[in-house]
Amino acid sequence: ERLLPAPADLPDVALNPNAAVVLAKRYYRKGASGEQLEDARDMFWRVASAIAAEETKYEASTWKHEDLAREFYDLMTGWRFLPNSPTLMNAGTDLGQLSACFVLPVGDSIEEIFDAVKHAAMIHKSGGGTGFSFSRLRPKESRVGSTGGVASGPISFLRIFNTATEQIKQGGTRRGANMGILRIDHPDIMDFIRAKERDGEFNNFNLSVALTEAFMQAVENDEDYPLIAPHSGLEKGRLKAREVFELLVRKAWESGDPGIVFIDRINRDNPTPDQGEIESTNPCGEQPLLPYEACNLGSVNLSAFFIPGHENDPNPADKGVDWKALKRVIHLGVRFLDNVIDASRFPLERITERVHQNRKIGLGVMGWADLLFQLRIAYDSPEALHLGERMMAFVRDEGRAASKQLAKERGPFPAYPASTFAERDLGPYRNATVTTIAPTGTLSILAGCSSGIEPLFALSFARHVMDGERLVEVNPHFEAAARAEGCHSPRLMETVASKGSIHGMDHLPEAMRRVFVTAMDIEPVWHLKMQAAFQQYTDNAVSKTVNLPNNATIEDIRNIYWMAYEEGCKGVTVYRDGCKSVQVLCTGDGE
Ligand code: CDP
Structure with a gap:
């Protein structure tokens, strides 16, 4: 009843070659001996009909199951909207766990620590990623009451989580991803900042330091600040804020790790503070969550809404973007994601309860850099920032309108009366949060668009997808x-493939060189400004890497960190080219 048979006239799916590889390798359902049980049409219909089925239990819904399933099918197979990977993999299957993001609490006892290890394993097995704060663990060498021994401290327990993750494949397909967070005022913070110094250490973790407002002020005023033992509340020493901040900056310069999150700012936007504090985000940082909360994400492909022919208008986005169609997709996307909450089966009862109470969803965007190419707007221009703000304001406003509509049909999220929305008399909404900008690492491959709000890494590049597999692609808009400019030649494409960028190719038209910029051509501050432009209109956070060239200085990174703070970002991740041995994306050089 949940999975309707595919209608005979259901159109086939046009797959790009990369999508065909990724889907066959990781997404299609497989039988006991590894044989493929479905193709793209089967898969998208499975997802569409399972998610549309949830609609039928709401009396106020005006949708028929099959009509909505067809809408969802068109949405996905037209590459206009895709839900996060676990939804594609697991909707309508026995596993049925559809969320990408989880946060688990880690309490200060052996029982609680190993509960968290176990729960993380269960979540990884179901295809989700986990975030943890280790800030509640007593520091190393503090006394342990029951044995008279001494505690191992957060870093040593982190190693156990890392090892456990190593052994479990997410949803049977990919190794688990984790976020580990420690507060800046934890006594073991210096060890934590240095934790990834040795190559390969904590390889299943992204690490981030939670910076407090008090710490940032201490940096600003060049003061020291207290380290507090979480189990006793006692001060365990003081550090000079600027020295710690410098170390953070230097580590980020050396290896990109750890990142930083502004934890007080994250909590200022916590819609349900009565349920406790937010201590951590999901693995890639875009989704702050309460302990035991999960969230499912979905992304709209902005480049699919381009209308050709207006590239030379003074404001090309006015008529060059199909705002009406975009609005419709946002509304359907919110309905889709709200249905996903009902369709998802979580590995722990406490997660189910929390999720159903707050009903957080994360609608975001991808294909942003592609849309800018199509509109002939340079990523590193005030015009692009302005359009970014307009775009995300539109997604947020229409997303919230859709959530309001769902609240009318289905009731607000159960925790609404105690939420900050009720307090501010905004609402009622169906979802405690509506917007999140995910990295869209695999979704963007499926949709054949640029990822999230990132600029293109290269106009032509080789992508290492998994197990050393290498896919080469030239950006279609370039x-x-x-x-169109009459400068296409096999020789040009080859040169671009080895360099990645057309920067400095003076024989190409100036206007083309201005528009077709890559992550490496862009001054780092523009990365940050774009992140801030989108963050302003995003309920949760924005996944963004500020890419820096290999010759970027420590000073550059300090400026980026400080700017992220001043511009209202919720965190920042930097990556200096070439500073790690393994890169997920590579330009042709040195391959
Ligand atoms: O594109 P896709 O839906 O596969 O994922 P993404 O947008 O790149 O990542 C979104 C979130 O999925 C991450 O922040 C993690 O919470 C989770 N994820 C994970 O758990 N394991 C991975 N290997 C990739 C993503």
């Missing part, structure tokens, strides 16, 4: 522009 290729089309080169043809």
